[in-house]
Amino acid sequence: MSDPLLWSGDVIVAGGGSAGCAAAVAAAREGASVLLVESAGFFGGTGAAVLDTFYGFYPPGGNERVVGGIGWEVCEALFAREAAFERPNTYGAGTGVTYEPEILKQVWDDLLADADVTTLLHATVTDVLMDGDKVSHLGLHTAAGPRSVKAVVYIDATGDAELAWRAGAAVDAPRDQVRRQPMTATFRLGGVDLARTSAADLHRRMAEATGYVLPRREGSTHRTMLPGVVHTNLTRVSGADPTDPWQLSDAEREGRRQVREYVRFLTAEVPGYEQAYLINTSIRIGVRESRRLRGRYLLTRYDVLQAREFADAIARCGAPVEDHDGGSKTVWEYVGGAATGRSYGVPYGCLLPVEVGNLLVAGRCLSATHSAHASVRSMAQCFATGQAAGTAASFGENPADLDVQVLRKRLIDQGALL
Template sequence: MLKRRDFLKAGAATALAPLPSLAADSPGQAGTVPEPKRELPLVQQTDVIVCGGGPAGFAAALSAARSGAKTTLIELHGCLGGVWTASLLSNIIDADGKTGLMQELMDRLSASDAQYTPTQYDAELMKWTLEQMCKEAGVEVRLHTRVTAAYRTKRNAIDYLVTESFSGREAWKAKVYIDATGNGDLAAQAGCGFDEGEPGTRRVQPMSLMVMLSGLREEDLVAEGYIKGPGRDGSPSETGKRKLHADILKAGVDASYSMPSFFVIRPDLVALMTNHQYGVSALDANAISRATVEARHEVNRIVEALRGRGGLWANLRIVTTAAQIGIREGRRIHGLYTLTKEDLVRGAQFDDGVCTVRFTVDIHSLVRGEGGGYGSGGVRMKPYQIPLRALIARDVTNLMLAGRCISGDFYAHASYRVTGNAVPMGEAAGKVAAKAALTHRLPKEVGWGEV
């Protein structure tokens, strides 16, 4: 084994060596190199570690800490909120009727003037609100940190995980782990089985890059029919989406998304979703990089073209594009139960149901030739429940799941993946993980009635 000083010398020497060039269309690896074995600093041993600080991870960490477990939340970006903040989603879907942390968060956002409509919010105030709630509960938050490996015991439990950050490569231990990364990164690193994409084809839903705009007035968007009404009624209308798409085409841009949507954040600040990046796997860094660059190019072209038409658009400017392109679909980790299309059709109810989903099956066109919009895939769902068993990993005993990486099929995922459901999923996972950690049990041994 290399001593630390020798490893640093070796690293410094290899850093000067020329690296093979990877073309933009590279299929992947240019070969392999050995990584020297080394001892890692163990940062922490705790009760519960949550990986991913988005809607599901925030809720999981908060509920675990409030349940008495010593809890650490590890997040890739420089803020909490994930798709809400780093991706600037700006809209909370399927939050109606949710109690617990979802309602508490909505009340808190409203009290702090972060929420302009019942579901549309100011991303900056969302960041601050989530951080303050975690701080008050005693959650230890580590930002700017990516999970890169996980190692199992002979009994198929995660022994420790490994991260990379400004502090280098570090190890972390917990009694129970929760994967709320969206893409199921921790579970995959730990060796869990998973599915991806449409059955048979593995085609995935497209990605979208959100953009914040200035130069538009809410009253004008209402008068022109792009949104339903001012203030609490400021959601996009179906006719408004079609009208905006027609305007973009008239401006000379062949838009990739045929149902673009405005979300009013303030009377003079508007969020816009106006692009689709098709055929991009959330497991392919090269593809996501290209998709992000292409998406940013498209939204800039759209804004520039609209501004050139004058009138309503004369002062239109991009304030910022999202730091993270919005990913609708990644890994679906195998759990103790897999939620299916048939469960949605029959409106399944479960003894261990942790969340009722009312959002439709929402499948955005998988290829551009399918129309560039969205549909239900022919599935007529009824309100249904997500069972706790779908939040417990099948292949690793001390791992739970929360958010869109839980165990479900392609069609079920297209319904439950929205953030109004991610929060109660996270809340449930956090409570069960805390109970399991504090009573020295596995998550599958904790009854939902206990928490």
């Protein structure tokens, strides 16, 4: 790779969302020199660009958290700034932590700086150079043009498995899958009279609505930190491949078209929304599922629904299978068969490619089937798997050779819940 070398060190994390930021902080706190690469101009990823609620910290029907560590540290920082509150999910998916996205960006800036992570924004991975079965360099497009960066261990927290895919690891790609989660453009409305709104009334009116094109006849609008402002998760762009540039471009426009239709419906048909106005749409469309690693262990629907335990678990999850690939409805299946607070372990093998020796993945591109992914993709689990990947990367060159019990003990010492 002939591009000028921009940085060299112990660990490079690609993707500055929940998983990537947690990975970078974890590795740096363990003494590694860390570079965090992000294509946007801020850290927080989907959590700052699309959503305003973390799910997965609490299992449905349970009051005990299943995720701690860096993820909960982020929540505590938001609580301390009076920028977050806990609330029940509309569908019983467990208590969520609703926060103000602009403050989340600041929290990540502070945590990354305090951990002495080197951060690179407005940089996109364009190439992966291999040396045998290991990643040697990454090619980046930066504000200064093409550059290369080099590390001992790499972490793919891109959400789309960009590093794993480019490095030749086995992945399940959207174009090869029969089933695929749809995408969603979220939006915020101001001027809402919250005292006159209810989820039950909204769902009834959507189900009965005529004269509107509403691809999803359920979904949620919920209060935010701001008075009279609601955040919505209503639109549904189905059948598009988020790794195809033309389809992704079309999906962005279709998402905004649906936003316009849902706003028309809400202001005309739903009490409390008569004076509502559109504040903004998500910075980019929300992608639930794209490429998924085929790693050393493949988490399955059976593992999730049977609440399986694993000797090499590096995270826990109690989030239900939340499959939006169900027409106008969403399919919900609970861990253990009911919303009773149960959870399962997430194996370390889900973070490890078979074909690439010095690469880990974290977040929603980990190794899981379509149905299992619909549970383990929750935001709290992105924090948890990111922390596990970052801690593992700090141990050195061959993550697959790491004594997982040593890793588990270190994660517990860091406040992780296993």
